[in-house]
Amino acid sequence: MSGKTLYDKLWDAHLVRQDKDGTALIYIDRHLVHEVTSPQAFEGLRLAGRQPWRTRSILAVPDHNVPTTDRTAGIADPVSRLQVETLDRNCAEYGITEFTMLDPRQGIVHVIGPEQGATLPGMTVVCGDSHTSTHGAFGALAFGIGTSDVEHVLATQCLILKKTGNLQIRVEGTLTPGVSAKDMVLAIIGRIGTAGGTGYSIEFTGSALQALSMEGRMTVCNMAIEAGARAGMVAVDDTTLEYLAGRPYAPSGELWERAVTAWSDLHSDADAAFDSTVTLDAAQLAPQVTWGTSPEMVADINGVVPDPDDEPDSVRRDGMRRALAYMDLQPGTPISSIRPDHVFIGSCTNARIEDLRAAASAIRGRRVHAGIKQALVVPGSGLVKQQAEAEGLHTLFTAAGFEWREPGCSMCLAMNADRLQPGDRCASTSNRNFEGRQGQGGRTHLVSPVMAAVAAVKGHFANAAEELD
Amino acid sequence: MEKFDTVTGLAAPLDRPNVDTDAIIPKQFLKSIKRSGFGPNLFDEWRYLDHGEPGMDNSARPLNPDFVLNQPRYRGAVILLGRENFGCGSSREHAVWALLDQGFRVVIAPSFADIFFNNCLKNGVLPVVLPADTVEALFTATAATPGYALTVDLQAQRIVTPDQGAIDFDIDPFRKDCLLRGLDDIGLTLQHADAIRAFEDRHREAAPWLFDKQ
Numbered sequence: 220m221s222g223k224t225l226y227d228k229l230w231d232a233h234l235v236r237q238d239k240d241g242t243a244l245i246y247i248d249r250h251l252v253h254e255v256t257s258p259q260a261f262e263g264l265r266l267a268g269r270q271p272w273r274t275r276s277i278l279a280v281p282d283h284n285v286p287t288t289d290r291t292a293g294i295a296d297p298v299s300r301l302q303v304e305t306l307d308r309n310c311a312e313y314g315i316t317e318f319t320m321l322d323p324r325q326g327i328v329h330v331i332g333p334e335q336g337a338t339l340p341g342m343t344v345v346c347g348d349s350h351t352s353t354h355g356a357f358g359a360l361a362f363g364i365g366t367s368d369v370e371h372v373l374a375t376q377c378l379i380l381k382k383t384g385n386l387q388i389r390v391e392g393t394l395t396p397g398v399s400a401k402d403m404v405l406a407i408i409g410r411i412g413t414a415g416g417t418g419y420s421i422e423f424t425g426s427a428l429q430a431l432s433m434e435g436r437m438t439v440c441n442m443a444i445e446a447g448a449r450a451g452m453v454a455v456d457d458t459t460l461e462y463l464a465g466r467p468y469a470p471s472g473e474l475w476e477r478a479v480t481a482w483s484d485l486h487s488d489a490d491a492a493f494d495s496t497v498t499l500d501a502a503q504l505a506p507q508v509t510w511g512t513s514p515e516m517v518a519d520i521n522g523v524v525p526d527p528d529d530e531p532d533s534v535r536r537d538g539m540r541r542a543l544a545y546m547d548l549q550p551g552t553p554i555s556s557i558r559p560d561h562v563f564i565g566s567c568t569n570a571r572i573e574d575l576r577a578a579a580s581a582i583r584g585r586r587v588h589a590g591i592k593q594a595l596v597v598p599g600s601g602l603v604k605q606q607a608e609a610e611g612l613h614t615l616f617t618a619a620g621f622e623w624r625e626p627g628c629s630m631c632l633a634m635n636a637d638r639l640q641p642g643d644r645c646a647s648t649s650n651r652n653f654e655g656r657q658g659q660g661g662r663t664h665l666v667s668p669v670m671a672a673v674a675a676v677k678g679h680f681a682n683a684a685e686e687l688d
Numbered sequence: 689m690e691k692f693d694t695v696t697g698l699a700a701p702l703d704r705p706n707v708d709t710d711a712i713i714p715k716q717f718l719k720s721i722k723r724s725g726f727g728p729n730l731f732d733e734w735r736y737l738d739h740g741e742p743g744m745d746n747s748a749r750p751l752n753p754d755f756v757l758n759q760p761r762y763r764g765a766v767i768l769l770g771r772e773n774f775g776c777g778s779s780r781e782h783a784v785w786a787l788l789d790q791g792f793r794v795v796i797a798p799s800f801a802d803i804f805f806n807n808c809l810k811n812g813v814l815p816v817v818l819p820a821d822t823v824e825a826l827f828t829a830t831a832a833t834p835g836y837a838l839t840v841d842l843q844a845q846r847i848v849t850p851d852q853g854a855i856d857f858d859i860d861p862f863r864k865d866c867l868l869r870g871l872d873d874i875g876l877t878l879q880h881a882d883a884i885r886a887f888e889d890r891h892r893e894a895a896p897w898l899f900d901k902q
């Protein structure tokens with residue numbers, strides 16, 4: 220009999236019951252909540268006269284709608300304000316811990332969970348947000364759910380699920396300097412496609428993965444959903460433990476010791492069988508830039524915009540043509556000649572301290588190019604912001620011409636006032652380049668933090684690997 | 689949720705892959721704290737020529753004549769034909785609420801994104817996965833035949849075409865039963881409250897740190 224994968228172990232450890240047809244009830248350890256996908260769930264709970272099953276499993280934060288400029292005066296947009304106030308009210312009513320907008324710990328839900336140690340190895344973690352896959356970096360089973368399931372978890376602490384397949388993505392070797400976790404995951408999505416992980420949970424393995432910091436692992440797992448997989452995960456190792464030790468919600472003392480012993484099993488067994496394995500060589504990876512309206516439409520910085528005429532599949536060919544028209548790009552255009560007019564460094568993919576350090580390292584002493592209309596840095600949380608300021612990164616950014624903002628989702632999805640205008644072209648460290656994602660008619664190129672910073676100072680995309688030395 | 693038994697009606701084609709939930713319902717409409725009223729903003733950026741914001745009178749906005757669902761022949765459609773990876777992207781259930789509010793009860797595509805698929809099943813919208821060539825044939829027939837209507841019979845797991853052709857489809861038996869009976873999951877799960885409590889006790893024993901702080 221073959222061994223278990225990490226996913227199998229996490230699944231088995233949370234299985235409450237299972238029907239003959241495989242329909243399972245899975246217990247949820249951590250429920251993260253934000254203002255956009257929860258109001259209807261709380262309303263449903265209230266209408267049915269139900270109570271949350273275990274309020275202490277819940278951590279709530281407003282992030283999608285909050286302004287990133289001075290917020291002491293509250294939220295100007297009345298509709299956004301109502302949504303944030305509704306979260307405040309629901310949390311107060313049910314006794315749920317919430318980091319409210321003015322709390323220094325407030326930030327993007329997928330940044331604050333790990334930062335607080337509220338995401339732990341071996342947990343099941345859910346949130347009404349597809350990028351919940353981020354938390355899998357800790358050897359947790361973490362995935363996004365819709366609002367009906369948010370209500371379901373509130374009421375029952377469980378979800379009705381069927382087991383997915385096991386997909387292993389192995390990245391071996393060493394990344395070239397200037398090539399980051401973001402490039403790795405964009406290259407993976409370019410390889411397997413945005414539906415390549417559908418029906419699977421992905422475990423990311425290999426020496427290049429193990430060499431990544433927790434921030435890097437979170438970046439990779441964050442975008443597992445862009446490869447179609449609900450969950451992405453990485454085995455627990457010393458890097459995981461070092462990151463978690465001493466965090467506010469992590470166990471301490473004797474419980475920490477016990478937990479560490481239990482967590483040592485959170486890896487796939489050597490003889491575990493995956494349904495499928497994809498292997499990449501880290502040394503071959505160059506910085507990546509998306510050219511289209513889906514994360515799989517990605518190319519090397521040294522490459523060119525592809526020609527739809529070379530695509531044999533007619534549905535895909537039409538999709539490429541539509542994307543190029545939307546992006547206003549011609550086949551054969553060198554990626555490095557594309558000139559963004561906005562730069563956004565932020566989002567749950569790349570707004571952690573390491574990301575800000577990487578971006579800062581590329582601008583040191585240089586100024587934002589005259590062709591850039593706006594360059595934003597939006598830290599992932601209040602604590603990331605504090606840390607960056609303690610290191611003086613904010614003065615580096617502002618001296619270069621970047622705007623230094625308050626934490627939140629911001630221009631990742633443009634639900635607040637930060638958004639592109641029609642035709643604007645943005646180098647963005649976020650995770651989605653869909654039509655209109657950053658503002659109606661806006662054009663998004665997904666890149667790493669260092670690539671975004673390089674684009675900001677040069678006024679066009681350029682190979683960060685070459686810029687750094 | 690509303691029961692799903694048999695649905696008969698017009699099919700409308702949305703001929704592009706990777707239709708994401710941002711496109712189905714743009715973010716500015718997610719600020720609502722209600723479950724209803726999203727229909728007029730379904731596919732807002734493709735459907736209208738101007739920029740939509742919550743609170744606008746949608747009936748007064750200029751329609752995009754090039755957007756396929758604006759063609760009079762597809763008015764009142766209840767079945768949406770899609771391409772690969774339909775519903776990818778954000779987990780927003782608002783996407784399904786918008787489809788439902790607009791009158792769609794069935795989405796047919798060669799593949800769906802997981803969370804969207806699941807969200808459909810929780811709201812009485814039937815997502816049907818069919819082989820790509822079968823979907824292709826439905827696109828062709830819909831384009832060629834104004835008034836092309838299908839009957840989707842969930843009990844029989846069968847789609848009947850106007851020429852009496854039959855296309856069988858698969859569905860998870862548990863989800864089928866929930867749809868046919870209009871059952872919500874929460875009530876079903878709470879029937880197992882004792883099992884959940886027993887699990888929780890064992891779990892606390894094995895991993896007390898999960899229950900320690902917070």
Ligand code: SF4
Pocket residue numbers: 282283327328329348350566567568627628631632649650
């Ligand atoms: S930063 Fe972007 S992707 Fe992440 S949770 Fe916020 S809106 Fe979603």
